[in-house]
Amino acid sequence: MTAPAAIRAVLDHVGIAVSDLDAALSFYRDALGLEIDASEEVRSQRVRAHFIPLGQGKLEILEATAADSPVARFVEKRGAGLHHVALRVDDIRAALAHLKARGVRLVDEEPRPGAEGALVAFIHPSSVHGVLVELKEARPAPPAPPAVPALPAISRYTVGDLELISLSDGFFRLDGGSMFGVVPRPLWAPKAPPDGRNRITLAMRPLVVRGVRTMLIDAGLGGKENDRFHDIYGVDRRYSLDDALADAGLSVRDIDIVLATHLHFDHAGGFTTRDEAGRLGPAFPRARYIVRRGEWEDATRPHERNRASYLPENFTPLADAGVLELVDDDQTIMPGVRVRRTGGHTMHHQMVWIESRGQHAAYAGDLVPTAAHLPDAWIMGFDLYPVDTLAAKKAFVKEAIDRQALVFFPHDPAMAAAYIAETHGKRSVQRP
Numbered sequence: 022m023t024a025p026a027a028i029r030a031v032l033d034h035v036g037i038a039v040s041d042l043d044a045a046l047s048f049y050r051d052a053l054g055l056e057i058d059a060s061e062e063v064r065s066q067r068v069r070a071h072f073i074p075l076g077q078g079k080l081e082i083l084e085a086t087a088a089d090s091p092v093a094r095f096v097e098k099r100g101a102g103l104h105h106v107a108l109r110v111d112d113i114r115a116a117l118a119h120l121k122a123r124g125v126r127l128v129d130e131e132p133r134p135g136a137e138g139a140l141v142a143f144i145h146p147s148s149v150h151g152v153l154v155e156l157k158e159a160r161p162a163p164p165a166p167p168a169v170p171a172l173p174a175i176s177r178y179t180v181g182d183l184e185l186i187s188l189s190d191g192f193f194r195l196d197g198g199s200m201f202g203v204v205p206r207p208l209w210a211p212k213a214p215p216d217g218r219n220r221i222t223l224a225m226r227p228l229v230v231r232g233v234r235t236m237l238i239d240a241g242l243g244g245k246e247n248d249r250f251h252d253i254y255g256v257d258r259r260y261s262l263d264d265a266l267a268d269a270g271l272s273v274r275d276i277d278i279v280l281a282t283h284l285h286f287d288h289a290g291g292f293t294t295r296d297e298a299g300r301l302g303p304a305f306p307r308a309r310y311i312v313r314r315g316e317w318e319d320a321t322r323p324h325e326r327n328r329a330s331y332l333p334e335n336f337t338p339l340a341d342a343g344v345l346e347l348v349d350d351d352q353t354i355m356p357g358v359r360v361r362r363t364g365g366h367t368m369h370h371q372m373v374w375i376e377s378r379g380q381h382a383a384y385a386g387d388l389v390p391t392a393a394h395l396p397d398a399w400i401m402g403f404d405l406y407p408v409d410t411l412a413a414k415k416a417f418v419k420e421a422i423d424r425q426a427l428v429f430f431p432h433d434p435a436m437a438a439a440y441i442a443e444t445h446g447k448r449s450v451q452r453p
């Protein structure tokens with residue numbers, strides 16, 4: 022092999038060996054306010070790596086998983102601290118040949134598998150003036166998931182005397198594993214292809230019900246979040262709720278009632294808006310907002326497990342503006358529209374049953390976020406009480422089939438609503 026004249030290396034990451042992992046991560050997370058990616062175990066090095074993205078580069082926090090791990094020996098000898106600098110190259114074998122030809126001492130003559138599926142090799146510190154340098158050839162990124170099919174952004178349905186209009190607040194992405202809980206990736210990935218960050222595409226589909234009043238059920242993410250949030254959640258709001266309302270011939274002033282299934286940011290984000298002076302207020306100026314009391318209490322007093330989903334700017338301005346109405350029980354909100362607590366996803370998550378002239382529809386909220394969640398065990402890892410979700414879903418699906426109800430899926434990327442069928446225990450959907 023002929024060695025290239027130069028190695029075009031860029032900084033990939035800086036490796037830091039730690040002895041007290043929790044204390045170290047809490048420094049980066051709490052004191053520096055950085056996002057810590059999922060960890061990865063590198064068996065060959067008996068080490069667990071925690072990556073912290075930093076613009077173009079990363080920190081790699083290294084925790085030994087065995088007493089004979091090179092990182093454990095490093096910490097024992099030299100104490101915790103800077104461990105190595107990693108440079109990314111296009112062709113690691115060519116880079117190693119290049120260095121060898123120049124008499125550089127190598128720890129690894131041949132590349133071996135490292136974290137993130139990359140090939141890695143180390144250069145001996147004696148050749149780098151005391152610094153351990155890792156060379157890394159990144160594996161090509163997995164193929165991008167198929168583009169979300171272009172959809173009519175709004176769709177209209179009739180249920181008796183009521184008109185239902187499914188709207189869109191665009192798309193976002195959540196971790197595929199979290200979306201399907203205990204279901205293994207080989208089963209869910211064909212139905213919801215993950216991207217290079219293991220995220221799947223989800224829609225946000227609020228629903229308008231027009232009867233004696235005009236009601237909006239949930240309101241999507243809204244436009245208040247920053248670029249960092251949009252990056253983490255892969256937000257695509259090129260077509261948002263405002264566009265959808267306009268396409269439906271409606272404006273924010275036409276909405277009389279805003280009804281919340283629950284207050285997670287992908288449902289309640291659109292409840293409030295910021296005016297030009299930066300003040301937060303209700304996004305629907307004439308509406309009263311109906312929220313389950315227990316959900317309100319949980320959202321305003323979150324704990325470590327649900328805090329990331331409840332953003333106070335989405336709902337506290339409603340109380341301040343005096344437009345909030347808390348409901349305690351299952352009840353009729355307007356003629357033909359009833360709420361029912363399901364629990365499961367959150368303790369007080371509620372779904373909406375719609376009925377007029379013997380015809381039925383249901384907005385199940387995050388009880389059944391997509392059509393792929395119809396099988397009993399396909400329950401989100403996000404759910405706080407998954408066994409309650411299981412019971413509520415069984416009862417709901419039976420009822421939806423018995424009533425021949427049109428079921429709306431708030432997050433299905435390809436389908437706003439469908440009828441559910443079940444043959445020999447296997448559930449399927451039929452588009453209206």
Ligand SMILES: [Zn+2]
Nearest residue numbers: 283285366387
């Ligand atoms: Zn939710």
Ligand SMILES: [Zn+2]
Nearest residue numbers: 285287288387
């Ligand atoms: Zn949701």
